[in-house]
Amino acid sequence: MAAVRDITSTEMAGAGAQDAVELAKRHLVQPWPFAGSVGAEARALIGAGEGIYITDATGKRLIDGPAGMWCINVGHRREELAKVMYDQAMALSYNTPWYTMNAPSAELAMRIAGHAPGDLSHVFFTTGGSSAVETALRFMQFYNNVRGRPEKKLILSRGGAYHGSTYLSASLNGRPRDRDWMDGADELVVKLSSPDPFRRPKGMSVAAFTDALVAEFRDMVARVGADRIGAFVGEPVQASGGVIVPPEGYLQRIRTICRDNDILYISDEVVTAFGRLGHVFASGEVFGIEPDMITFAKGVTSGYFPLGGVILSERLLEELRRSNHPDAMFGHGLTYTSHPVGCAVALKNLDILEESVLAHTREVAPYFQAQLKTLEELPLVGEVRGMGLMGCVECVADRDSKDPLQLDKDVGKRIDAHCHELGLLVRPLINMCVMSPPLIITREQIDDMVSILREGISRTMDDLRREGVWRG
Template identity: 85%
Template structure:
């Protein structure tokens, strides 16, 4: 059937159909759908954005609580970012990375290497976070093949982790429901416990819990054999797993064990890099780590263009160059690797972050965390946790058991619906609400965000009591 084209009212949306919601139900497959509605659903239409605000299809103005998907770090409608994209497109819109290169990619690699900790000195650019993690893992496999260790390929990951949607990266995921209906390379992945202090075993303080995690790590390596394990992949803060901030010193101890056993430490900073924790990279500046590789995406362009990458240690590259297989090829690449528009945009984004925003993010983060922490006086809230400008409101059936609500797993979606009506977009994760606003958010906007979230949770408590789903 021929498509019917309906023109919008003008401006940036000129030529966009006015009945986009109905068209989406007929033709658009959304990410993470359920089988009962796949290809037949329409989600909230977002029509406009400016600063920390977005406007939905009904004209309602909302604070962008999740900053898109942890990514609109500089906010919406930054003219200087849009201008860079235009100017670069008019100069060079694309070049093949297989046998040519462009100047913005080379300069961006230099800038990123300068900001990275330790010996991290070279960058491979990808199209996003999933492809960044996939690239790091494939590089680990290539590295061990060239070094004559074809069996050293197992990957250590953790419960609560989220590392992407491509096949190998998704195999590392450890969140509830991620793998219920999806396949993965289970023979390559070894899962460890989540470093979640809130749900640590009863009777353990946080230090004892950290010791338990470290001993589990050592025991698993001993049982499997270090000669079989190629890499450990970990988010400094487990983002989509519920903003899990690990115990102090835990990551540094894991890093040392990896070094002792010649296991590559891959720090997944797809969320935490480029200002979310107040620095370009959190691994070194926040956690005191010097990983073998760092993966990044999202905030590198503030969501204005799909770009990601892997920062690789000079040591690994030197070992490859010194190997007995100089013709061994890292047969991996993407059509849009080192895209000139994305790299030019990222350079301007980095300028603004370093000149204006990182210091503001570090200044406003304690206020953000303190104000959100006040929500713990609500009976439905088990814990508010976070670091920098990322936080999670964890709702529980009761604080003694710390169990998520079992009778209504969509409690986060209920809170989001109320907050949407009140002027705030929330990211619901089953029984949790994740907040990670643009880094430019002000104290006053934080106050408004927290007030709306409080009212949204309060209305949800009333709903649950009325429906007999919760007695708190």
């Protein structure tokens, strides 16, 4: 394979970059656009990546704080992944999954099942996280139809959740502004409270808050009827909702209620799987639960190829095989299900994770969390929280009321702009900044990241004071 040539700053800042900006404004519709700029917008142009760093169109080198979108787990520009992609494409670039199969998908399913908790032993591959969650929900519907329970279809979700952008998966979302102008299958979804200890009622202990969440769940099942509820879908850590780490024991208690009421527990590990919390899957290793299904994507290929999937319990499949409807068809599939290139890349990515990256993540994560926590010294910061190599800095107008800066909803973007100038890309979420760097990050690079973030927040405080928006 030919050597990969460095991209120079001059090349990045040349006519090609400017052409891309103009072409985007004329032809490219960006994801999550506002109506006032839809189809006429160009965003920050990124042209190169190396390890934990990316390079923008001006040639500025930035720490990739969000790891792309929670996904560049083994870092940018891993030649071994690029080589596998090339080799597999030259051997078999595609096969139809309707009536043929390929070897990489079978091997990957076996290896993924080997890391999954409990009896999760079979894998259905999709194109990403949204289609993985959609598949899990459609399987729940099929499962209950075959078992003669067509009324058992309601889905329990939570405030602060993010589960995707397809119609059914997006209907589960509970983040602010996600659904303001979008339709959804609201008749199928029942929303519960976010398990966010920072936003618990004033004066309530975490233990009492946990009890209240569990009681709410139990009461909802009783009120709606277990015979009508097909599944609960929950992220072990609510990622795009602001890295909400649930109280200890909460997920285990919810799992018990689901099992007692024959409600399928779907653990959405699109973000937390493949190393983000130091293990291939977090459900069992970190939170001590054995779900009925696990959805995954993102880190399964470290973002090098679109791939996702659902891991299914052997019990569920055996119940289908024993049913009185052996000819019932699960009429669901995707053109790129079990894509040979994606599965080959995922196999090599799993090799890299198993060889050293998972252990490194477990070793460096406590330092990452401790260094981020020092940012709570800044008066604009209400809380720093996280787990593994994912963290969130939540800014508030004052710590007593925990007002999320309603006077300036773009405080996260302000911080990101300053950090970009200083050499760091962050993920701004209204009044929050989310960090989930590549898992190969070192202690020294963590120091750099936190130092820049501290300065970016400090500059934002100065801006808000100068503008009279915040007195802090």
